[in-house]
Each structure stands twice: as structure tokens, then as C-alpha cells.
Amino acid sequence: MKSERNTSSIENSPTSQSTKGDIIAEWVNLHGDELYSWACHKTKDEALSQDIVQDTFLSAFQAYDTFQGNSQPKTWLFSILNNKIIDYYRKSARSAVRLDSDDEKHAAEISEAAFDDTGMWKEKNIHSVWNDDANLLDDTDFQSLMTKCMDDLPVTWRLMLSAKYLLEKDSKEICQELDITPSNYWQVLHRAKLMMKKCIELHWFRK
Amino acid sequence: MMWLMLSCKKAAVLIDRKTLTRLSVLEHWQLSFHLRMCKVCSAYEKQSRAIDLANQKFNLVEPTAKHLPESAKSKIIKALNEE
Numbered sequence: 001m002k003s004e005r006n007t008s009s010i011e012n013s014p015t016s017q018s019t020k021g022d023i024i025a026e027w028v029n030l031h032g033d034e035l036y037s038w039a040c041h042k043t044k045d046e047a048l049s050q051d052i053v054q055d056t057f058l059s060a061f062q063a064y065d066t067f068q069g070n071s072q073p074k075t076w077l078f079s080i081l082n083n084k085i086i087d088y089y090r091k092s093a094r095s096a097v098r099l100d101s102d103d104e105k106h107a108a109e110i111s112e113a114a115f116d117d118t119g120m121w122k123e124k125n126i127h128s129v130w131n132d133d134a135n136l137l138d139d140t141d142f143q144s145l146m147t148k149c150m151d152d153l154p155v156t157w158r159l160m161l162s163a164k165y166l167l168e169k170d171s172k173e174i175c176q177e178l179d180i181t182p183s184n185y186w187q188v189l190h191r192a193k194l195m196m197k198k199c200i201e202l203h204w205f206r207k
Numbered sequence: 208m209m210w211l212m213l214s215c216k217k218a219a220v221l222i223d224r225k226t227l228t229r230l231s232v233l234e235h236w237q238l239s240f241h242l243r244m245c246k247v248c249s250a251y252e253k254q255s256r257a258i259d260l261a262n263q264k265f266n267l268v269e270p271t272a273k274h275l276p277e278s279a280k281s282k283i284i285k286a287l288n289e290e
Contacts, residue, residue, distance in 0.1 A: 025284045032275040032283070041270035050279045057283050061290050111216070119214025126250045133253050137260055146261045165266035171227040182228065190223040196258050197251075 020064050028057055031074050035081050042085050042166060045155070052088065056081045086177065089159055089166070093178035096156035096188050106154070107191040114194055129204040142200075149199035157192040160185065213241045218248045222255055 039049035218241045
């Protein structure tokens, strides 16, 4: 039995090499759309998502021999994809907390613009957009403004602001996963919020 | 009483940090004290929460079904063949 198995595996090796590519090419057609939809959902960036999906299939090709058929191909591909997405978040997080980046200069300007030298809010009147805060979230004008302001945020900040929903983790785990310190995380988040506040107040108007 | 005093700038930092982690006892007292006196920061606390909730809503929408463009698919298959 043993020798028979060995022979067959030797005989099979050239064909399994060629079918590996065919199988994965078939997966591109079968699962490409779903993987792509998920990547777009998680990164809000189509061009980037195409790259991430391509990387996913190339990694699947390289790791194909470790895929024992223990899980569904789709499940396996999604686990590779999710790792790629986390890698991207991690890279973004690192650049979001880097002190010399332009975003950081911009951030310092925003918090300086919000407060005067004594640390008081420069704008002491509360903007009318916040008056009806009980119904604000159901307001479609507010929702579309929110989308616009999220789009205006530097990508890295948007990811940090959304990390707890994207990763579905608490802030301690987020810092571990993204390899940043808690104080970096709090600081970026605070600035992102100040920037959102400014954007919302600046563009809000009632039709 | 000076130890209780916070600037609005620092209070705003604590307001946002509080949504992520527990504040120290001192920070907690400083912030409560400040919020009792400061209308603008009390409003900011609500605004910060509203931004959070709106963001949650923004992220919890179901993924929209998209098609990976044919050009991207053939690019991937080509790359696979070159491996």
C-alpha cells in the first residue's frame, strides 16, 4: 500500500502543479466578487481593494499545499484576506501616529484652531446642528454630511476612528493588533473627532 | 481647589479618552467638576458621542455587493500563471 501511494504521488506531482493554478483561477471567478466587496467595505478604497484581493490569491497560491481542504476554500480565502486587511490597518496606524507626517501638522493646527492660548474653546456658542441631538442620528442630512466628513478625514485617521467597529475589538486589543501605544491611539482619535466636529459645523445647513 | 481645575482643551481630551478607557480617579473628578461648570464642554461630550454613534452606523451597514472588474480578474489570473 505504502509504495503504491508513493508512486501515485510522484505521478501526480506535475499535474497537481498545473491544476493548482487552475483551481485558484477558478476561485478568482467564484469568490473574487465577494472578497472584493468585503475589502471595499473594510477599506472604502476600490483600487486598494483590487490590490489586496490580488495579494490574497497570490498568497493562496503559495500556501496552497498547507490548505488541506479542512475548511471551505471561501473560508480559507477570507481568512487570508482579513489578515491582509489588518496588515493594511497596521501600516496606516503606524503612519497616523508618526510625528513628522503632514497629517500630524494638520492635526496640531486643528487643535490649536479650536482652543485659545489659555485652553478655552475659541467658539463659545454651541452650533445649532447639535440642538436636536436626540434625533440627529436619524436625520438624513446629518448622515450624508457625516459621510462627507468621514471622506475628508485623512484615510489613516478614518481607520483609527473606525477601528473599534472594523476590528470589533476593545481599545487595548486594537493597540496590540495595530502595534501602537494607547496614548497614540487616544490622541489620534481625539484629533479626528475635533476635525469631524469642525467639518460638520462648517458644512451644516438646513435646506 | 486648584487641583480640580482643568482647561477646556484638557477636558476635551479626557472626554474623548473616556469613551475608550477608564479615567484615573483624579481625572474623573476633574472632568466632572469641569463639566458642571462648562456648557461648551458639556456640549462637546454630547457631540463626541454623536460622532461615535454616527460612525458606528456608518460602519455597520451591510457590505454592498460589488463586482471585481474583469480586468482585475484577468490581471490576477495572469499573475498566478507567472508564479
